[in-house]
Amino acid sequence: MVTVALIQSDIRPHDVEDNLTHYEVLLKDKIQKPVDLIVFPEMFNCGFSADFDQHAESMEGRSVTFLQKMAQRYNCDTVATLPIRDGEKIVNRLIWMSPDCVRGWYDKKHLFFGSEQRICMSGDKLTIVESSGQRWLPLICYDVRFPVWSRNAVQDGQFLYDCLIYTANFPEPREQVLLKLATARAIENQAYVLVVNRIGYDGEGHAHAGGTAVISPQGEIICQAESNREQVVVCHLDFESLRQYRASFPVSKQWD
Numbered sequence: 001m002v003t004v005a006l007i008q009s010d011i012r013p014h015d016v017e018d019n020l021t022h023y024e025v026l027l028k029d030k031i032q033k034p035v036d037l038i039v040f041p042e043m044f045n046c047g048f049s050a051d052f053d054q055h056a057e058s059m060e061g062r063s064v065t066f067l068q069k070m071a072q073r074y075n076c077d078t079v080a081t082l083p084i085r086d087g088e089k090i091v092n093r094l095i096w097m098s099p100d101c102v103r104g105w106y107d108k109k110h111l112f113f114g115s116e117q118r119i120c121m122s123g124d125k126l127t128i129v130e131s132s133g134q135r136w137l138p139l140i141c142y143d144v145r146f147p148v149w150s151r152n153a154v155q156d157g158q159f160l161y162d163c164l165i166y167t168a169n170f171p172e173p174r175e176q177v178l179l180k181l182a183t184a185r186a187i188e189n190q191a192y193v194l195v196v197n198r199i200g201y202d203g204e205g206h207a208h209a210g211g212t213a214v215i216s217p218q219g220e221i222i223c224q225a226e227s228n229r230e231q232v233v234v235c236h237l238d239f240e241s242l243r244q245y246r247a248s249f250p251v252s253k254q255w256d
Contacts, residue, residue, distance in 0.1 A: 008212040011047035013203030030232035040080035041198040049203025056083040089121040137161040141168040152189035163192040175211040
């Protein structure tokens with residue numbers, strides 16, 4: 001079993017220090033037993049606004065340092081996205097942090113209309129992370145609408161990944177769209193899917209109600225946060241059951 005903790009939280013626009021402090025208090029209150037992975041929502045440190053680029057930081061910045069601090073404190077990996085300044089460009093970067101180092105990162109490929117497209121450069125490479133004995137594909141929000149980008153595959157008898165992660169800032173009117181798309185991704189790729197979405201209002205006035213959930217390879221929601229409530233969802237993923245399911249229903253042999 002692998003235990004994941006999904007953080008459905010509000011994100012105060014532009015207030016990085018307050019957001020990081022709030023996460024620290026929230027984790028101290030809610031994480032009482034060992035976990036293997038903590039996942040925060042997209043743009044976890046500052047949220048989206050018309051000028052979120054002012055909060056872009058380096059890979060040695062305070063928000064990245066915070067992710068490692070939490071990884072060390074809870075002896076697990078942490079995952080979050082934030083604006084990173086990479087040379088002359090700014091990217092919406094997902095960082096996968098272990099207690100010792102960055103395991104990997106992914107720059108969001110599919111940028112949403114408006115401020116994100118105006119400010120950020122698009123990434124062009126997938127990142128597979130190996131952690132807790134499993135293979136993970138971390139993606140970001142709007143990526144969920146593009147199934148080819150998350151397509152699983154089998155090479156030399158090994159699946160490309162076992163669990164797909166979407167950190168998100170999906171607004172309230174499209175929360176059910178997020179869950180339906182994520183469910184389709186789980187079924188078609190024979191993998192677990194983790195969805196981690198925020199609540200509250202962003203810096204452009206868009207409301208978010210959550211929709212944080214864990215979806216089984218069969219498309220069942222096995223853990224889910226309540227709408228409009230700040231919550232830490234702790235869920236156990238049974239990867240041995242996943243392997244048995246893949247063997248008993250070998251649809252992967254006919255994948256295009």
